Each structure stands twice: as C-alpha cells, then as structure tokens.
Amino acid sequence: MNHKDKTISVAPMLDWTDRHCRYFHRLIAPNVTLYTEMVTTGALLFGQNERYLRFNAAEHPVVLQLGGSDPKDLATCAKMGEERGYDEINLNCGCPSERVQKGTFGACLMKEPELVATCMESMADAVSIPVSVKCRISIDDCEEYSFLENFIGTVSKSSACTTFIIHARKAWLQGLSPKENREIPPLRYDIVERIRATFPDLNIQVNGGIATLEEAREKLDQFDGVMIGRAAYQNPWFLREIEGEILNSQNLMPVEEILEHMVDYAADQYALYETPLKSITRHMIGLFQGRPGARKWRQILSTQAHLPDTKSDLILRAYEESFRPLSQTA
Numbered sequence: 001m002n003h004k005d006k007t008i009s010v011a012p013m014l015d016w017t018d019r020h021c022r023y024f025h026r027l028i029a030p031n032v033t034l035y036t037e038m039v040t041t042g043a044l045l046f047g048q049n050e051r052y053l054r055f056n057a058a059e060h061p062v063v064l065q066l067g068g069s070d071p072k073d074l075a076t077c078a079k080m081g082e083e084r085g086y087d088e089i090n091l092n093c094g095c096p097s098e099r100v101q102k103g104t105f106g107a108c109l110m111k112e113p114e115l116v117a118t119c120m121e122s123m124a125d126a127v128s129i130p131v132s133v134k135c136r137i138s139i140d141d142c143e144e145y146s147f148l149e150n151f152i153g154t155v156s157k158s159s160a161c162t163t164f165i166i167h168a169r170k171a172w173l174q175g176l177s178p179k180e181n182r183e184i185p186p187l188r189y190d191i192v193e194r195i196r197a198t199f200p201d202l203n204i205q206v207n208g209g210i211a212t213l214e215e216a217r218e219k220l221d222q223f224d225g226v227m228i229g230r231a232a233y234q235n236p237w238f239l240r241e242i243e244g245e246i247l248n249s250q251n252l253m254p255v256e257e258i259l260e261h262m263v264d265y266a267a268d269q270y271a272l273y274e275t276p277l278k279s280i281t282r283h284m285i286g287l288f289q290g291r292p293g294a295r296k297w298r299q300i301l302s303t304q305a306h307l308p309d310t311k312s313d314l315i316l317r318a319y320e321e322s323f324r325p326l327s328q329t330a
Contacts, residue, residue: 007225
C-alpha cells in the first residue's frame with residue numbers, strides 16, 4: 001500500500017526533541033514531521049520566548065506543541081508560533097507528570113473536553129495554520145472507549161480541530177511516574193481503531209510502542225498516521241529505514257555527509273549561542289545502534305564532547321576511530 005499520503009512523525013519528548021535533535025533527525029529523514037518538546041504558555045508569555053521558539057528553517061515541517069489550559073493564553077502563544085514560522089500548533093492533552101497536573105494541563109485536560117474545545121477554537125481563530133490535539137485513550141479508572149469517544153466528539157464538534165494523535169495507553173495521574181506511564185498501561189490499539197471507525201471524517205493518528213518497520217506499516221494501513229517515540233530517539237537510523245522502505249524516498253544523504261553537516265552545525269551553534277558540543281552530540285549517541293563499532297562511537301562522544309576546548313570535528317574523529325579501522329580490515 002502507498003503510504004505517502006499518511007503522516008509519519010517523531011513524538012514530542014521532553015528533554016529530547018530540542019532543536020538540535022530535530023535538525024539531526026531532519027538530515028536523516030527529510031519527510032517525517034518533527035515536533036518540539038512541549039512548551040508551556042507560561043514559558044512563552046513570561047520567559048524567554050526567543051529561546052523556546054527558536055528553530056532552524058531546515059526542520060520544516062515542524063509542529064509547536066503547547067502546554068496550557070487558558071484559551072486566551074493558548075491563542076496568544078499559537079500566534080507567536082505561527083509568526084515564527086511553525087507549520088502547525090499541537091495541544092498537549094497527554095502528559096501525566098505531577099508538574100503538568102499542577103498547571104492543570106496535559107492529560108488531566110481530558111477530564112474537561114468542553115474546555116479543550118474552547119482552547120482549540122481560540123487557537124484556530126488566532127492562526128491560519130492547522131491546530132491538533134495529542135492525547136491518551138483515557139485516564140485513571142475511566143472506561144477507555146466511552147471516555148475517549150466523548151472527548152474526541154466534544155473537541156471536534158466545532159471543526160476547529162480535526163486531527164488527533166492518540167497515544168494508545170491510558171494515563172494514570174496518580175501512582176505511576178511519566179516513565180511508567182509510557183510502559184505499564186497496556187497498549188490498546190483496538191480502542192483507537194474503534195475511534196477511527198466512529199469518526200471517519202477526522203484525521204486519527206496513533207502513537208505508542210511502534211518500533212519496527214512492520215509495526216509502522218501495519219499501523220499506517222489502519223490509521224491516518226503514526227507517531228514514533230523512543231525508538232526514533234534511541235535508534236535514529238530507524239527514521240532512515242522508514243524513509244527508504246515505507247516512503248520510498250530517493251537521494252537520501254549518506255551518513256558521512258550527515259556527520260559533516262553536524263560538524264558545521266555544531267560549530268555554528270557555538271559561534272552564535274555558545275552552545276556546548278555535548279548539547280548536540282547527546283542526540284547522536286544511538287546513531288549506529290547495533291553496528292560493529294557503535295560502542296566505541298558512544299564512548300568517544302560520551303567521554304569527550306563535554307571536555308573544555310573540544311571542537312565540533314570530534315564528531316568526524318569519533319566516526320573515523322570507530323568505523324574506519326573496521327572497513328580497513330574487512
């Protein structure tokens with residue numbers, strides 16, 4: 001089946017999908033959609049919005065994910081994102097962390113679908129780019145299907161939001177950490193399938209547990225898109241496999257050229273913002289996962305990138321030291 005009309009994206013992951021990670025992922029995969037980390041409305045309204053909204057033009061298509069629950073604040077921040085050039089605004093209704101709950105947003109917003117609908121209407125009125133929601137199938141003891149059906153039906157009623165990215169796990173707001181909430185609640189793709197059947201006019205994408213090409217293909221046959229989370233971060237070359245095997249992309253950048261671009265990028269970031277090399281190379285640790293030499297690659301980046309006066313050419317030196325000896329003896 002041709003999946004070129006489907007959306008393949010990398011999930012917003014706090015402390016992971018920053019702008020350096022996104023630039024790196026874009027070199028690997030030119031056609032997947034990238035998401036920012038969740039940015040709270042408070043950070044944009046009362047913090048350094050230049051720093052939080054900064055991204056490289058090469059990242060397109062890129063989505064700004066907002067965390068918040070005040071319709072006016074969300075509208076203001078959505079407009080900021082549009083003015084900075086983001087392609088879409090996404091509202092986080094899935095994060096279960098206690099810090100997010102104290103701000104009355106994230107997964108706890110699923111208990112207030114009317115409020116979410118108002119938030120989406122406010123954002124849609126403020127911008128001309130698409131707005132979307134990322135949520136869970138349910139929270140706490142709520143029955144999954146009926147709870148999610150009511151949430152999706154209420155939020156989509158005004159047509160302000162027609163795209164929902166659904167993490168196919170329930171979120172437990174008490175008793176489980178964010179990490180445990182990504183692993184312990186069982187995946188219920190069947191619930192998301194029923195929702196797609198109930199709302200055939202909506203764009204329903206699925207997230208959670210997709211870590212192989214076979215799983216990605218299967219879910220693309222069933223849904224309007226798939227969102228890849230930890231598998232894309234821990235093994236970035238998985239995105240290249242998706243580009244080549246599922247999207248049939250041509251003329252993809254070889255790994256050596258990707259590394260050369262990252263050397264230049266790291267040097268530019270230091271010159272512009274004094275960005276430490278380790279802030280960039282930490283996203284590259286898993287690039288060669290499973291390949292002979294990967295351990296040495298990880299070791300060099302992990303132990304040397306943080307040292308004073310280390311230059312960006314460490315990236316190429318690490319590659320040479322980890323893999324060239326293998327090719328010379330093969």
